Each structure stands twice: as structure tokens, then as C-alpha cells.
Amino acid sequence: MTGPGLVGPSRRAGERASEAVVEAVANRSNTEQTSLPPLYGVVEPDSLDTLAARADESDILVSFEYAGYDVRVAGPMDVTVSAIDD
Structure with missing residues (x-):
């Protein structure tokens, strides 16, 4: 789903969910990925990757705030980012 203030779905086949999150937030905020705070400050990246990888086996929805974005x-391929104030 895309629209004003949204980026998604942005996960490519073979890409880890944690990588897709950082990339999507960096793209949305027009910021270098290395300038963002560590993702592990808000969610455990390995756990997020495991949940997303198993999404074919069950429905999942993980939502959190990261670097000023929701x-x-x-599911296995859907990462959506929106500004908190959108």
C-alpha cells in the first residue's frame, strides 16, 4: 500500500525484514541508513526477521515507532512506513 506519507511494500525477495525497515525509513526521511539510530533500540532485529520469515505459516502484524515513523x-513482503504525525 502506498499513498501520501507512506512507503511500502518495500521488501524484496531474500531481503531481511529488519533491512527493509531501515531502508524504507531512510528513503522516506531522505536520510542515509547509517545516520538512523540502531533498530535494536526499538525492536530486536533477529526476532523481527524470524517472524517475517514465518509469515507464510501464520498471519503477522508487527508495528512500532522508529526514528519518527510508524x-x-x-506478512512476508509488506513493510509500510508513515510519519507519526501523518
């Missing part, structure tokens, strides 16, 4: 990881 992030939703739903």
Missing part, C-alpha cells in the same frame, strides 16, 4: 511489518 512502521508496520505485515
Whole structure:
């Protein structure tokens, strides 16, 4: 789903969910990935990757705030980012 203030779905086949989150937030905020705070400050990246990898086996929805954005990881390929004030 895309629209004003949103980026998604942004996960490519073979890409880890945690990598897709950082990339999507960097793209949305027009910031270098290395300038963002560590993702592990808000969510455990390995756990997020494991949940997303198993999304074919069950429905998942993980949502959290990261670097001023609302992030939703739903299913195996869907990462959506929107500004908190959108």
C-alpha cells in the first residue's frame, strides 16, 4: 500500500525484514541508513526477521515507532512506513 506519507511494500525477495525497515525509513526521511539510530533500540532485529520469515505459516502484524515513523511489518513482503504525525 502506498499513498501520501507512506512507503511500502518495500521488501524484496531474500531481503531481511529488519533491512527493509531501515531502508524504507531512510528513503522516506531522505536520510542515509547509517545516520538512523540502531533498530535494536526499538525492536530486536533477529526476532523481527524470524517472524517475517514465518509469515507464510501464520498471519503477522508487527508495528512500532522508529526514528519518527510508524512502521508496520505485515506478512512476508509488506513493510509500510508513515510519519507519526501523518
